[in-house]
Amino acid sequence: MKASRRTFLISSIGVASSLALSRQAFADAPKVAESDPTAQALGYKEDASKVDKAKFAKYAPGQDCGNCSFYQGKASDPYAPCPMFAGKQVAAKGWCSAYNKKA
Template identity: 40%
Template sequence: MTQSRREFLNAGIALWAASLIPTTTIAAGPPELLETDPIALALGYKKDAATVDVAKYPKRAGAAGATQFCSNCALYTAGAAGLGACTAIPGKLVAGPGWCNAWIPAA
């Protein structure tokens, strides 16, 4: 095999391998906030508001508390796939059906 043919084949293999890299990892936005994140723990954030410990966070207890979600919080801006930005937690996305103890009613 000549040197130029080997280089040609190596370049082809490199292009093929590069095509296997998912483009979503390149175009991904901010990551979703995990419940184990220190700020999530500090704020009592749950991605499913129904799982909030209302004994620990009585703000979400009762009929009025049950209506509180990230999606109707003043600090929430809806995005794609049920996630949105929260001004209290920059750089991470929170779940619309979620909740944390910093919840403020949207005007």
């Protein structure tokens, strides 16, 4: 019984440290530049209030990355990963045409 408890504790510590390291890796990921080809294709703006509403009629005030279903951080995180921009972070206050309101 003690061996299984010890194994569980050692495994738990390993998982916790792996999660902490992966969170740090995301924090160190580069931020998406508006000049990035994918960003340009999706109309990404780091500040949603600067979206060209004539070009992106889908945009509505109040939509931003922080409340998008693709945003992989907490709404309070200033930047977080987004699967639309593999390996890069987007601004919580940003927007792109892939916006999908978080449920």
